[in-house]
Amino acid sequence: MKAEIITIGTELLLGQIVDTNSQWIAERLAEMGIDLYYKTTVGDNVGRLKEVLEQSVERADLVITTGGLGPTQDDITREVVAEALNRDLIKNEAALEEIKSYFSETGRQMTENNITQSFLPKGSQIISNDNGTAPGFLIDSEEIILASVPGVPLEMKAMISDFIIPYLQEEHKLDKEVIQSRVIKTCGIGESSLEDKIDDILREQTNPTIAPLASQGEVKIRLTAKANSEEQAQQLIAAKEEELKKRIGDYIYGYDDDTLEGVVANLLWEQELTVATAESCTGGLIGDRLTKVPGSSRYFERGVISYSNQAKMDLLGVTAETLEEYGAVSAETAQEMACGIRDRAGVDIGLATTGIAGPGGGTEEKPVGLVYLALATDDGVEVHKKIFKGHRRRVKYLTSQIILNLLRKSLF
Amino acid sequence: MKAEIITIGTELLLGQIVDTNSQWIAERLAEMGIDLYYKTTVGDNVGRLKEVLEQSVERADLVITTGGLGPTQDDITREVVAEALNRDLIKNEAALEEIKSYFSETGRQMTENNITQSFLPKGSQIISNDNGTAPGFLIDSEEIILASVPGVPLEMKAMISDFIIPYLQEEHKLDKEVIQSRVIKTCGIGESSLEDKIDDILREQTNPTIAPLASQGEVKIRLTAKANSEEQAQQLIAAKEEELKKRIGDYIYGYDDDTLEGVVANLLWEQELTVATAESCTGGLIGDRLTKVPGSSRYFERGVISYSNQAKMDLLGVTAETLEEYGAVSAETAQEMACGIRDRAGVDIGLATTGIAGPGGGTEEKPVGLVYLALATDDGVEVHKKIFKGHRRRVKYLTSQIILNLLRKSLF
Numbered sequence: 001m002k003a004e005i006i007t008i009g010t011e012l013l014l015g016q017i018v019d020t021n022s023q024w025i026a027e028r029l030a031e032m033g034i035d036l037y038y039k040t041t042v043g044d045n046v047g048r049l050k051e052v053l054e055q056s057v058e059r060a061d062l063v064i065t066t067g068g069l070g071p072t073q074d075d076i077t078r079e080v081v082a083e084a085l086n087r088d089l090i091k092n093e094a095a096l097e098e099i100k101s102y103f104s105e106t107g108r109q110m111t112e113n114n115i116t117q118s119f120l121p122k123g124s125q126i127i128s129n130d131n132g133t134a135p136g137f138l139i140d141s142e143e144i145i146l147a148s149v150p151g152v153p154l155e156m157k158a159m160i161s162d163f164i165i166p167y168l169q170e171e172h173k174l175d176k177e178v179i180q181s182r183v184i185k186t187c188g189i190g191e192s193s194l195e196d197k198i199d200d201i202l203r204e205q206t207n208p209t210i211a212p213l214a215s216q217g218e219v220k221i222r223l224t225a226k227a228n229s230e231e232q233a234q235q236l237i238a239a240k241e242e243e244l245k246k247r248i249g250d251y252i253y254g255y256d257d258d259t260l261e262g263v264v265a266n267l268l269w270e271q272e273l274t275v276a277t278a279e280s281c282t283g284g285l286i287g288d289r290l291t292k293v294p295g296s297s298r299y300f301e302r303g304v305i306s307y308s309n310q311a312k313m314d315l316l317g318v319t320a321e322t323l324e325e326y327g328a329v330s331a332e333t334a335q336e337m338a339c340g341i342r343d344r345a346g347v348d349i350g351l352a353t354t355g356i357a358g359p360g361g362g363t364e365e366k367p368v369g370l371v372y373l374a375l376a377t378d379d380g381v382e383v384h385k386k387i388f389k390g391h392r393r394r395v396k397y398l399t400s401q402i403i404l405n406l407l408r409k410s411l412f
Numbered sequence: 413m414k415a416e417i418i419t420i421g422t423e424l425l426l427g428q429i430v431d432t433n434s435q436w437i438a439e440r441l442a443e444m445g446i447d448l449y450y451k452t453t454v455g456d457n458v459g460r461l462k463e464v465l466e467q468s469v470e471r472a473d474l475v476i477t478t479g480g481l482g483p484t485q486d487d488i489t490r491e492v493v494a495e496a497l498n499r500d501l502i503k504n505e506a507a508l509e510e511i512k513s514y515f516s517e518t519g520r521q522m523t524e525n526n527i528t529q530s531f532l533p534k535g536s537q538i539i540s541n542d543n544g545t546a547p548g549f550l551i552d553s554e555e556i557i558l559a560s561v562p563g564v565p566l567e568m569k570a571m572i573s574d575f576i577i578p579y580l581q582e583e584h585k586l587d588k589e590v591i592q593s594r595v596i597k598t599c600g601i602g603e604s605s606l607e608d609k610i611d612d613i614l615r616e617q618t619n620p621t622i623a624p625l626a627s628q629g630e631v632k633i634r635l636t637a638k639a640n641s642e643e644q645a646q647q648l649i650a651a652k653e654e655e656l657k658k659r660i661g662d663y664i665y666g667y668d669d670d671t672l673e674g675v676v677a678n679l680l681w682e683q684e685l686t687v688a689t690a691e692s693c694t695g696g697l698i699g700d701r702l703t704k705v706p707g708s709s710r711y712f713e714r715g716v717i718s719y720s721n722q723a724k725m726d727l728l729g730v731t732a733e734t735l736e737e738y739g740a741v742s743a744e745t746a747q748e749m750a751c752g753i754r755d756r757a758g759v760d761i762g763l764a765t766t767g768i769a770g771p772g773g774g775t776e777e778k779p780v781g782l783v784y785l786a787l788a789t790d791d792g793v794e795v796h797k798k799i800f801k802g803h804r805r806r807v808k809y810l811t812s813q814i815i816l817n818l819l820r821k822s823l824f
Contacts, residue, residue: 011625012451014439014593015434015441016634018430018432018435019430022427022453023427023429023430023431026424028427036426036427038425038454038460039424039425039452040453043449045449071603072604073615106800107798108605109602111604111608131803132626179426279699282700282703283700283712283715284700285700287691288808292804294770296719300717301719301723303696304714305699308713310713314714345723
C-alpha cells in the first residue's frame with residue numbers, strides 16, 4: 001500500500017508553525033508497514049489544493065490529509081476533497097448530531113458556521129471527534145482510500161489511533177514487512193555517559209537500529225526492528241533490550257508512552273503508599289505531574305506550595321531559626337519541609353524542593369539553578385543538592401524530574 | 413516570485429525526524445516577500461525525486477531543496493537535479509578544494525566518496541559549507557533558480573542566511589516587499605463565536621490577511637501584512653487591530669509571545685497585589701503557571717493542593733458540613749476554598765478550583781469535566797461552574813486557563 005500525506009494550511013507555508021503532525025502520521029504508517037512516498041504541504045487555496053489532491057489520488061492507494069476542517073472560511077478541505085473526487089458535498093446528519101452534542105455537552109453556543117462542518121463528501125464515513133467540533137471523514141472506494149482529519153494534534157492523533165489505524169488493519173488486511181519500535185526511557189544519566197556505557201552495542205547495531213535521543217531531563221533509546229511479522233520484530237527488539245538492560249538497567253524507568261509520574265503512580269498504588277509535596281521553587285509542578293495520572297487521589301493526599309517564608313513556617317513547621325541561620329534555600333530547610341509535610345499530611349512519603357529557579361535571586365554562594373531536594377520516609381530523610389543550568393522553566397522541570405526519579409528509586 | 417521547498421530524505425518519510433528545516437526556510441521566504449506555494453517531502457529515490465523536481469521547476473520561479481548532499485550512496489540530490497535540468501554532472505574544482513581544506517582543517521581523513529560531493533550540475537555556483545563537508549550549489553537560469561543545501565540544520569541555515577538570501581536580494585532585486593505578522597491572543601471565547609463577531613472583517617480581508625487559529629483554551633488571530641517597508645506593514649496591522657479590538661477587545665489578553673500567566677503577573681505586579689491558590693482538580697498546575705514567570709515571588713504568596721477532604725478542612729477551613737451536604741465538587745466548597753486561602757495567606761486575591769478531571773469519578777449529577785472555580789477578593793467572592801470535555805490533562809489545563817482569565821479580568 002502506497003500512501004501520501006497532505007498537510008493543509010497557509011500558516012505552514014508562512015513558517016508560522018512546525019508541522020509535527022506529518023512526522024507522527026509517518027511513524028504510524030511505518031509501523032503498519034505502509035510505504036509513505038510523498039508528503040505535500042499546501043495552503044488554504046482551492047485551486048492548488050485541488051491539484052495536489054488529484055495528483056495524490058492518482059499516485060497513491062491511501063491519502064491522509066490534515067487541517068482545513070474548522071468552521072471558518074479558510075477551511076476548505078471538505079469542499080475541495082468533494083471536488084477532487086467528483087462527489088457532492090452533502091449534509092451528514094450523524095456529523096451534525098455529533099457537533100450539536102459537543103456544543104450541548106460543553107454548554108457552549110453553536111453558531112451557523114459550525115453547521116458547515118457537517119457537510120461531507122458523499123459516501124464519507126464520519127470519524128468522531130471527542131476533542132473538538134470538527135468531525136473527520138474517510139472515503140474508501142475503488143479509486144482511493146482518503147481520510148481527512150483536523151490539524152489540531154490532539155484531535156488528529158485520536159482519530160488516527162482510534163479509527164483510521166484499526167479500520168485499515170481490519171478492512172485492508174495489511175501484511176508484508178512490518179517495522180516495530182520500542183522506546184526505552186532513562187532518567188538520571190546524561191546522553192554521552194549513557195552512550196559510553198553502550199558504545200560497542202551502538203557500533204554493532206544492524207537490526208534493530210538503536211538511536212539514543214536526549215530530551216529534557218531524560219534520555220530515550222529507540223530500538224527499531226524490521227521483520228516479516230510483528231512477533232518476529234518484537235523478538236529482535238526484546239533480545240537487544242535484554243543486552244541493554246544489563247548495562248543501564250538502573251536508569252531505565254519505563255518504555256514507550258510511559259511517563260515518570262505514571263510509573264511512580266503505579267508503584268505507589270501497588271504498595272498502597274501515600275505521598276504529599278512541599279514545593280517552593282517548583283511552584284506546584286510536582287503536584288501537577290503527580291495528579292496528571294488518573295486515580296491520583298489514591299496516593300496523592302495534598303501539596304503545599306510554600307513560596308514565602310511565612311508559608312513555610314505556617315504550613316510546614318519550618319522554624320524561623322532554620323530560615324534565619326541557613327536560609328530558605330538550604331539542605332536544612334528542605335529537610336524540615338519534607339518532614340513537615342509528611343507529618344502534617346499523615347502520609348508515608350513527603351517530598352520537598354527549595355531552590356533558585358532564576359533568572360534573578362542568585363548569589364555567589366547560592367547561584368541560580370541551586371536546588372535542594374528532600375524525600376522523607378519511615379526510614380528517615382534524604383536530602384540532595386543539585387545545580388542545574390538553564391532557564392527558569394528548565395530548572396523547575398529538571399527539579400521535578402529528579403525528585404520523581406528519587407521517589408521511584410525509593411520504591412524498589 | 414513563486415517558491416517551492418523540497419525536503420529530501422527517507423528518514424523524513426519514516427517519521428524518524430521532524431522536519432524543522434522547511435519551517436525555518438518558509439519563514440525566511442515570507443520575510444523576503446516571496447510566496448511559498450508548496451512544500452514537498454520525498455525519499456532517497458531517484459525516480460520519485462526526479463518527478464518532484466521536474467514538477468516544481470515547471471510550476472515555480474525558485475526551488476530550494478534540502479538534504480541528499482552527503483557522501484553516501486543514498487545521497488542522490490546532485491545527480492537527480494542534473495538529470496531533471498538536463499545538465500551534465502561535472503567535477504567542480506572549487507568544490508573539491510573546499511572539501512579537501514575542510515578535512516585538512518578539522519584533521520579528519522578524507523575518503524574516496526567525499527570526492528563525489530564535488531560533482532555538481534554544470535553551471536552551478538558553489539555554496540560554501542563552513543560547518544561540514546557537503547557544498548551546496550545554486551543554479552540561476554532562464555528556466556529556474558534552484559538552490560540545493562544540506563539537510564543538517566546548522567549547515568542549511570548558514571548557507572541560506574549567508575549566501576542565498578543576499579544573492580536573491582542583489583541579483584533579483586526583490587522590491588523589498590516585506591511580510592510582518594502580529595498574533596492577537598484571546599481567551600474566553602470559542603473559535604466560531606469569535607468568528608461570528610468579526611465575520612464581515614474576515615470576509616473583506618485583503619492586506620493584512622486575518623487568520624483565526626484555535627489552540628487549547630485560547631484562540632489566536634494572526635494578522636499578516638505585506639508592504640514595501642516594515643513600518644508600512646506595521647501600520648496596516650495596527651489599523652486592522654484597532655477595528656478588531658472594538659469587537660472583541662474584552663477577550664484579548666495579549667500579543668505574539670505573551671502568555672496568559674505573564675500578562676496576569678504584570679497586572680498583579682503593577683497593582684502591587686498578591687495572590688494565593690487553593691487547587692483541587694488542577695493539582696498544582698495553576699501554581700506552576702503563576703510561578704513560571706520570573707519574579708513571581710513578588711505576587712505569589714503560597715498555594716495549597718487540597719486533594720483530600722482532610723486537606724480542604726485542615727489547610728483551608730472548609731467545613732465538614734459543607735463537604736457532607738454539597739460534596740467536595742460544589743460551588744459551596746469552591747467558595748470556602750477561595751475565601752479560606754485568601755484569609756489564611758493574608759493575600760489580596762484567593763483562587764480556588766474543585767472538579768472532576770476524570771476519566772473516573774463522574775456521576776450523572778456530577779459528570780467528568782464538571783469544575784467549580786472561585787475567585788475571592790476584597791469585593792467578595794465569585795464562583796463559576798464549567799463543564800469541560802476531553803481527557804484529564806485537557807480538563808486541568810482548561811480550568812487553569814479559565815481561572816487565570818478570570819483573574820486577569822478582575823484586575824481591570
